[in-house]
Amino acid sequence: METVGKSWAVAGHGRRAGRSAAALLVGGALLLGTAACNDGGGATGSTDAKGSASAGGSSSTDAAPKVSAAQLTVTPADGATDVQPKDGLQVAVAGGKLTTVEVTDKNGKAVDGSISADGLSWKPAGQLTVGTTYTVAAQAVDPAGLVAASTTSFTTLTPAKTASTNDNIADNGNYGVGMIVSVRFGKAIKNKDAVLGGVTVTGSDGTVAKGHWFGDSRLDFRPENFWTPGTKVTVKYRLKNVEVAPGVYGDIDKDEPFTIGRYQVSTVDAAAHTMTVDRGNGKTETVPITAGNDQNASWNGTMVISSKEKVTRMNSATVSNVKGDEYDVPDVPHAMRLTTSGTYVHGNYWSSAFGKSNASHGCIGVADAKGGSDSSAAGKFFNSSIVGDVVRIKNSKGQTVSGDNGWSGWTIPWSKW
Incomplete structure (x- = not known):
């Protein structure tokens, strides 16, 4: 500040001094601004509220920055x-x-x-x-x-509660043309539309599977018609941000791909005691079978193979509403499950009713050997089948299978799906 005062003092002596004073005025203004930031005292000139300094009738101004009105x-x-x-x-x-x-x-x-x-x-x-x-x-x-x-x-927020998500798809698995994607949740779903928006099932050929709710915790997906062989299908989950019920969120964001294998659709005619296996391109095979007897008639409708077991135990105590004699067969060969209620296509080594009569407790029996033979009719069918293959049963004296009994959603008309 004192430097500025001396500059103004020199400015009173002639033209040369005037030039020097002008130069000092610029420097003095800069020094004034610096001093004002550090110390307001010790100045020869005066400083007002806007930071202007004056001496000998002249002034310099350092304006405050303007603030946006936004x-x-x-x-x-x-x-x-x-x-x-x-x-x-x-x-x-x-x-x-x-x-x-x-x-x-x-x-x-x-x-x-x-x-x-x-x-x-x-x-x-x-x-x-x-x-x-x-x-x-x-x-x-x-x-x-x-x-x-x-x-x-x-x-x-980090959800305190989540609903677990489980389905029937293995990553990069290979399934039949009737494969239905069945998703089960660990908690009852209240915001069903939001969950439907968070799960999509689409094929590489543009096919879109539509979702259908069975109760509050099961959601199944299928297209209008059977999948085309060779189609790459992707299940996309985007549920972590979805509030599936008050205070409960989904637990998964991931993609699950799988592939549709070759074509195989089998039709059981319970009245004719035959099963026709259609492998596409005009290739068919007719196999003698025995279906459910009059007391335990097989379900009618379109079902899907959901699992395969080379040997399994079948016990009437595990099946509801069985009429007539009880049974317990510890070594049923070549068993393929169709419904959760206990309907199978399986090998049968204890009967001779194939192609003649319906003698089972509701299952579709195919001729086999004890312990299971790969060369038997049952063994050949078992080895040619994959999970997701379609098995239709018609002309049985039984009722039509419900859509949630196994993966039997194909029985439900598309207009109601």
Whole structure:
């Protein structure tokens, strides 16, 4: 400050001194600004509230920066936790218009969103991810062109409860043309439409499988018609951000691919005691069988092989509503399950009714040897079959199988699926 005072003193002596004074005036103004930031005392000149200095009738001004009239509001507040992943984030401005909004997670992955047409707000395009910290960097401009900026962060809620998700698909598995994707949840689902939006089943040929609820915890998917052989199908789960019931979220975000194998559809005619195996391209084979007797008639309808066992035990005590003699066969060969209620296509070494009469307790029996023979009719059918193959039963005296008894959804008309 004293340097500025001496500069003005020199300025009173002639033309040469005037030139020096002008040079010192610029330097003095700079020094004045520096001194004003550090110490308001010791100056020969005076400093007003706007930072102007005067001496000998001259002045220099250092104007205060202007502040943007745009007022940014980010919801939720900076540092917020347990933010709802749906509709929990919004950016708004008053007194200006938004120019940029960038929302990123801890890995720098950006959240899609858009500024409204009037420039006053921004929202994400979809739900955020649960249990994730986000940073929001927003800028706006007021009518004078002055910029306002804000940077905040928040964390979405970490669900205290989740519903487990289990299905019948093995990654990269190979299944028959009748394969139905059956998903079971560990808790009752209340927001069924939201869950349907979080699970898709699509084929590489454009085929889309539609979902159908059986109760509150089972969701099955199938296309209108059987899958085309060779189709690559992908089950896509996007459930971690879905509130499946109040306070309960899904537990999985993943893709599960599988492939549809060769064509095989078998038709059992219980009245004719035959099973016709259609392998496509005009290739068929007719096999003598025995179906359920009059007291324990087989189900009618379209069913799907859900599992295969080379040998299994069959006991009437494990099947409801069996009429007549009880049974317990410890070594039933070449068994392929069709329903959860206990219907199988299986090898039979203890009967001679094949092609003649219906003598079983509801299953479809095919001739076999004790212990199972690969060269028998049952063994050949077993070895040619895969999970997902279709077995239709017709002309039985039994009722039509329900859609949730095994993977029997094909029995339900598409209009009601």
